[in-house]
Amino acid sequence: MKAIKKINNNVAICRDNSNRELIAFGKGIGFPPMPYQITDLASISMTFYRMDKSYYKLLEEIPEEIFETAAIIVKKAQMTLNCNLNPNLLPGLADHINFAIKRMKKFKEMKMLFSYDVEQLYPLETSLGRYAVKLVQKNLLIKLPESEITNIAMHFVNAKEENTSEATFLETEQLIAEITEIIEKMFNTVINRKGFNYNRFVMHLRYYLKRIEEKKQFIDEVGVLFGVMKEENSEIHNCAVIIGSVIDKKLNSQITKDEILYLMIHISRILKNNIEA
Structure with a gap:
């Protein structure tokens, strides 16, 4: 060699x-x-x-100890998950851990909503996220918040997208773009597509679409909370219902009240973030 x-x-x-x-x-x-x-x-x-060469420069910028810790985590994932993983998982995960550590030192903790749904749907990936957080604490002496278990777990979920066809991937991207435009038109705004809340929303949409594919939509009873949010945020509720209808039409599905509630919360966060920016 x-x-x-x-x-x-x-x-x-x-x-x-x-x-x-x-x-x-x-x-x-x-x-x-x-x-x-x-x-x-x-x-x-x-x-x-098979790592994309565009990531090479990023790897040079990430501290050596973070890069090496991420490599150990990815190696663990390769042995744990019975599937092919995207070769760009390593730089993506290293970059995420590097940013999470910087955020811990300079800014407040950013939590991800509803981490329990990821744990229920993706137990192996969640166990890997938990392993990653523990390894970061052991190797880098940084205790990441528990919400990072979910954030890191989603890296492994998304890394398995390599197994989907290019046509399916493009259909998903087009649907997300259409949903984003619906929000922009209804609220007369321009969404910052690089913002944390938008990326979290896109992540939510990705594994919502995966739940539809696997017929695992949420059906918990959220009647009281749903009613309160619908009354206080009727426009956001209408937007979520329209988005649900678009998804249902394209995927021949039936959105649940739970999923509409989660869409409402994410849409609210995006709009609040745009106003404060």
């Missing part, structure tokens, strides 16, 4: 004997002048193939 570019002292971009490019982890493999031949393959602890 040939090391061709250093990422840090313990990580390098390499080429194997078949000339395939990969990211390799091993103590000190990034230290010698590049390029050079790695003769002792036992010195390599982990390898990752």
